[in-house]
Amino acid sequence: MIKEWFKTGSPWVWLNAAAVSICLIMIISVLGLVAVRGASHFWPAEVLQFSYQDDDGTVQPIIGEHVDSSVTPAAMAKANGIKMADNEDVLIQYLIKTGNRDVTGSDFRWIQERHIKSQAVPEAIVVVERREWGNFYGHLTAVKESGKVIASGEAAISVALQKLAETLVVFKDIAHLEKKEIGAVNYDLERLRLKQKGLQLRNQWDAQAQTDWAAEKAADDAQYHAYQAQLQGLYQKVRQHSIMVKADNGKELEISLAKVVRLYQPNQMGVFGKIGHYGSKLVEFLTDDPREANTEGGIFPAIFGTVLMVMMMSVIVTPFGVIAAVYLREYAKQGFITRVIRIAVNNLAGVPSIVYGVFGLGFFVYILGGNIDQLFFPEAAPAPVFGTPGLLWASITLALLTLPVVIVSTEEGLSRIPKAIREGSLALGATKLETLWLTVLPMASPAMMTGLILAVARAAGEVAPLMLVGVVKMAPTLPLDGNFPFLHLDRKFMHLGFHIYDVGFQSPNVEAARPLVYATSLLLVVVILGLNLSAILIRNHLREKYRALEG
Incomplete structure (x- = not known):
């Protein structure tokens, strides 16, 4: 009976179904864990x-937030030097985020449940989210303006929130002035410096050139000093207000509102208040720059760098992959050499990504970029322009990494187009190039999009090669801005995958960085899904458009 059952092939069907089910369960479990941990990071917890x-x-x-718990057997606790009573079977400990790093020296603390005498949720506790030193947990005692107390007691919280809102508005003006206005002037001053050096190298630094150069520099200097004076006034304005807070050990501190990002009382928040706080934190995460060694703030530069790099990679890899596939399928003589080339292309898909990174660093950056600097940017020496890792080399390296996927997918799409389609086009008087361009390639476009989808999915999550050819922990400026030539291919950039690696494995504050790892991982999955869904929609549209011809 069992032998007959095996002969029917049903066991192998069930085995395959079980394997697929296990894989799906594992994928859903991982994504669920990342989603829950990542999305819950922004919800205000009780203090x-x-x-x-x-x-x-x-x-x-x-005072602090309950972050995690652990249960340790008594024998193991005793082995670690912890005294345990004879009637205690386990040691229960809580991980508390106490903040106040500038007071206690650490953000987290383990406490034992057996030593807790009482526990309460005081409504008066405030959380001060700072630009440095992490969160502060304690009580708000007073608000100061220019060193004088203007509010204390119960009235302090409303005054503090009002002054903080005013300070944050001024900080937006400061950020705009520093990044946009002063940044543009600094960029122009650097351009003038390189222009002067270039003219000197070409022996064109004559009196007229010096006069024109001096006039441009004088205008930039005047603009720079005007912005600096405006900036100093704004900084003086935000430094006027401060708050007095008391830590759990009774120590009182004065915190300038210029160093505060957010001030709130989580234990007094209702459901709608917490939803508003959650939305505010989420928007900050998606639109702001990182701070506190990437463990706080937002990750907008990493999102921007990831999407821009993937788009550039797609623009580079698609034409090269399609041209290679068209040559192999439509023009190359089908023989031993063609088969060897196909085998080589398939093997390239299995080469470790770090090998592509080393090749990109050695060939694209040092050889190609170094020669470009010598030919076109001699005035920048010894500082490299393209002879250093940057956005262009990262995009080309990932295009090379994903090229085999696009070639194989496109070639398979070309092979599925009936020969009668080509013959009919030729019979109607079209040339082979016209047949290929107007008939064959449009019908094979869904397969091209499939290759591009696979390429995007792999490129967006790669980290190892990017560490060698352009990704950095913190990029001071975006590769795309308002300064000519607008898209700066030589600049380094941030990437979500490297950001996860840096925060998760290189952060000095592991416990504080852990929630951000989940949140960034969730966002990376969402970005990859978004890019893939966009390509899938285009592919489905093309597939429906040419379905009748394929039939």
């Missing part, structure tokens, strides 16, 4: 106040 007894018997208050 607890513990009355905690240390090992020496001293009772002290501890």
Whole structure:
């Protein structure tokens, strides 16, 4: 009976179904974990106040967020040097985010459940999210303006929120002035410096050139000093206000509102208040620059760099992959050499990505980029322009990495087009090139888009080669801005995949960085899905358009 059942092939069908089901469950579980951990990172948690007894018997208050728990068997706890009573079977510990790094030296602390005397959720506790030193947890005691107290007690929170809102508006003006206006002037001053050096190298630094150059520089200097004066006034304005806060150990601190990003009382928030806070944090995450060694703030430069690099890679890889596939399928003589080329292309798809990174660094950056600098940018020496990792070389390297996928997919699409289509076009008087351009390639476009989808999916998640050819931890400026030539192919950029690696494995504050790793991973998955869905929609449209011809 069992032998007959095996002969029917049903066991292998069930085995395949079980394997597919297990894979789907694992994928859904991983994505679910990333989604839950990543999306919950921005929800305001309750801040607890513990009355905690240390090992020496001293009772002290501890304020913070409950982050995690651990249960350790008594035997293991004793082996780690922790004293356990005979009636205790396990040691339960809580990880508390206490913040106040400038006061205690650390953001997190493990406490033992057996030493907790009491636990409360005081409504008066405030969370101060700062531009540096992380969060502060404690009580707001007063608000100062130019060193004088203008509010204290219960009235302090409303005044502090009002002054903070005013300060944040001024900070937006400061950011615009520094990044846009002063940044443009600095860019123009650097252009003038290179222009002067170029004229000197070409022996064209005559009196007229010096006069014109001096006039341009004087205008830039005047503009720069005007912006600097305006900037100093704005900084003086934001430094007028500060708040007095008290930590859980009773220490009182004065925090300038210029260093505060957000001030709130999570224990007083209702559902709608928490939803508003969640939306504010999410928008900040998607639109702001990173801070605190990439463990706080937003990741907009990484999103921008990832999307721009993938788009450039797609523009580069698609024509080269299609041309190679068309030659192999339509023009090359089908023989031993063609078969060897196809085998080589298929093998290239299995080469480790870091090998492409090393090749990109050695050939594109050092050889090709170095020669470009010598020919076209001698005035920039010894500083490299294209002879250093940047956006262009990263895009070309990933285009080379994904080229085999596009070639194979396009060639398969060309092979599925009936020979009668070609013969009919030729019989009507079209040339082979016209047949290829007007008939064959449009019908094969869905297969091209399939190759592009696979290329985008792989390129967007690659990290290893990018570490060698252009990605950095923090890019001071975006590759695309308002300064001519607008798209700066020589600039380094940030990438979501490298950002995850940097935050997760290179951060000095691992516990603080962990939630951001999940949030960034979720965003990277969403970005890849968005890029793929866009390509899939285009492919489906093309497939429906040419379905009748294929039939």
